Amino acid sequence: MSVRKTLFDGEPDWLAHTLSRAGQASAPVTAALPDGAEIRRLDTGILELVPASADDRRLIISAGIHGNETAPIEVLNGLLNELVDGRWQIARRTLLILGNPLSMVAGDRFVDHNMNRLFSGAHAKAPYTGSPEAARAAQLEQACREFVGDADRVSHYDLHTAIRPSLREKFALYPFVEGRKVPQDQCNFLLEAEVHTLLLQHKAGTTFSSFSSSHLGAESFTIELGKVRPFGQNDLLRFKGIENALRRVFRDEPAPTPPDADELTVFEVVHEILNTGDDFQFHVPDDIANFTPYQPGTVIWEDGATQYRVGDVPEAIIFPNRNVPVGQRVGLLVREKA
Ligand SMILES: O=C(O)CCC(=O)N[C@@H](CCC(=O)O)C(=O)O
Numbered sequence: 501m502s503v504r505k506t507l508f509d510g511e512p513d514w515l516a517h518t519l520s521r522a523g524q525a526s527a528p529v530t531a532a533l534p535d536g537a538e539i540r541r542l543d544t545g546i547l548e549l550v551p552a553s554a555d556d557r558r559l560i561i562s563a564g565i566h567g568n569e570t571a572p573i574e575v576l577n578g579l580l581n582e583l584v585d586g587r588w589q590i591a592r593r594t595l596l597i598l599g600n601p602l603s604m605v606a607g608d609r610f611v612d613h614n615m616n617r618l619f620s621g622a623h624a625k626a627p628y629t630g631s632p633e634a635a636r637a638a639q640l641e642q643a644c645r646e647f648v649g650d651a652d653r654v655s656h657y658d659l660h661t662a663i664r665p666s667l668r669e670k671f672a673l674y675p676f677v678e679g680r681k682v683p684q685d686q687c688n689f690l691l692e693a694e695v696h697t698l699l700l701q702h703k704a705g706t707t708f709s710s711f712s713s714s715h716l717g718a719e720s721f722t723i724e725l726g727k728v729r730p731f732g733q734n735d736l737l738r739f740k741g742i743e744n745a746l747r748r749v750f751r752d753e754p755a756p757t758p759p760d761a762d763e764l765t766v767f768e769v770v771h772e773i774l775n776t777g778d779d780f781q782f783h784v785p786d787d788i789a790n791f792t793p794y795q796p797g798t799v800i801w802e803d804g805a806t807q808y809r810v811g812d813v814p815e816a817i818i819f820p821n822r823n824v825p826v827g828q829r830v831g832l833l834v835r836e837k838a
Pocket residue numbers: 566616660661662663664673707709722819820821
């Protein structure tokens with residue numbers, strides 16, 4: 501049987517298969533490639549790529565944790581099509597994940613709950629238990645744990661696109677782990693992917709990348725690659741940087757040396773804005789671009805008891821979103837690291 505037939509049950513490719521099986525299990529199957537590598541379908545939207553020979557490094561690439569963030573999903577699907585068609589050979593043991601198939605079908609960020617707040621065990625807590633996102637987050641945690649085993653050289657790139665435009669189109673977030681510093685090879689990977697901005701998180705959270713970094717010891721990044729658009733409406737030329745960088749990593753080819761002048765601009769979190777409840781008022785407009793700076797003294801939010809004003813130097817807003825449940829993040833205020 502052909503590789504496509506084995507893996508995709510009559511659907512043309514992985515994306516079509518994942519959408520057609522959203523919310524349902526897919527039986528594990530293995531397809532052998534001519535070079536001795538294998539593609540193992542572990543379940544719907546979860547594939548393991550096993551090279552004919554590989555070292556102990558492990559790579560996890562995820563997209564579609566938010567179902568409407570379609571460009572990275574299309575990029576991963578395109579790369580997998582190339583592998584299936586024999587255009588290159590896999591040399592790094594890799595777990596490929598399309599995160600939330602049900603919300604991909606719906607064309608929405610999520611169905612019941614934002615899945616990127618349900619990792620590190622949050623899926624087991626009220627009010628999330630029983631929702632499709634809670635079940636999927638638990639499944640993805642387990643798949644990652646089994647894939648990583650006792651490997652200690654693990655990278656995880658969780659690919660997203662942002663709801664709003666951004667003054668810095670592509671940027672990565674580095675989850676907080678006490679004492680950890682971003683390794684130079686990871687900085688070089690980001691630059692190779694045309695990501696020139698890095699935000700250092702200030703505390704561990706319940707995102708997928710925070711889970712893999714805190715619980716699996718991975719070097720993990722959430723990578724924002726552009727703007728949310730429906731399937732078929734992405735200009736994939738704008739995503740060539742990540743596509744080429746991932747293909748190079750899959751093939752385990754040597755990393756290019758970044759030009760001397762090529763450096764990441766690093767930001768740090770100054771303040772995390774949380775929805776504090778009924779009296780919460782957020783003074784940032786809905787359509788403001790990520791990284792828009794606010795001048796010292798500007799009131800950003802208030803709730804009757806507390807008022808937050810920008811400090812002595814400008815602070816820039818990221819991910820402004822007033823429509824989140826009480827207790828969740830409404831946005832981040834950041835500034836360039838000195
Ligand atoms: O554009 C937005 O408001 C959200 C884009 C997005 O989904 N971002 C991630 C960032 C995760 C992180 O903080 O590492 C998210 O909000 O889940």
